[in-house]
Amino acid sequence: xxxxxxxxxxxxxxxxxxxxxxxxxxxxxxxxxxxxxxxxxxxxxxxxxxxxxxxxxxxxxxxxxxxxxxxxxxxxxxxxxxxxxxxxxxxxxxxxxxxxxxxxxxxxxxxxxxxxxxxxxxxxxxxx
Numbered sequence: 001x002x003x004x005x006x007x008x009x010x011x012x013x014x015x016x017x018x019x020x021x022x023x024x025x026x027x028x029x030x031x032x033x034x035x036x037x038x039x040x041x042x043x044x045x046x047x048x049x050x051x052x053x054x055x056x057x058x059x060x061x062x063x064x065x066x067x068x069x070x071x072x073x074x075x076x077x078x079x080x081x082x083x084x085x086x087x088x089x090x091x092x093x094x095x096x097x098x099x100x101x102x103x104x105x106x107x108x109x110x111x112x113x114x115x116x117x118x119x120x121x122x123x124x125x126x127x128x
Contacts, residue, residue, distance in 0.1 A: 011086035012107050014100040020090055027085045029078065031100050032092055036070035039099040049097055056099045060106070078103070079110045 015028075022028060031037040040059065041052040063071035081087055087107070089100040 010082035010107070010111060012082055012089065012104045013087070014089045014091065014094045014098060014104055016094045017090040017092055020088065022088070023086070025086055026088050027081055028088045028090055029081075030090045031103055032090070036074040037099075037103055049093075053097055053099055053102065057102045060099075060102060064106070075103070075106065079107055082107050082111075 011026075017030065017032070020028060033039065037060070039052060039056045041047065041055045043049050043052050060071060060075075063069045064075050066072055078087065078089075089103055091098050091100040094100060
């Protein structure tokens with residue numbers, strides 16, 4: 001049995017937009033650049049993938065708690081969709097480490113207390 005189902009979590013996965021193949025009932029959502037949840041930090045020069053993702057996590061946390069931000073609105077929509085359907089977060093860089101994994105764990109933090117503590121600030125349950 002899938003771990004998400006055993007823990008009563010919604011199914012959220014990350015996939016590469018070029019190689020994505022839909023499974024039945026999955027809702028694909030592009031979260032790359034050009035969307036409110038796209039990573040504004042580019043991997044270039046002395047900015048490594050790890051640094052860009054770490055900066056993204058801080059940036060996302062700041063914007064998700066702001067009720068009027070486009071990031072909050074889109075993130076809240078993803079949380080609501082995840083309650084009803086399996087989601088696939090699409091980006092260009094996956095399976096390399098990807099900002100979409102930050103989004104995935106943030107969504108899951110809204111459903112389970114066992115998600116690592118550093119994703120708790122993406123939990124919208126206490127935000128009106």
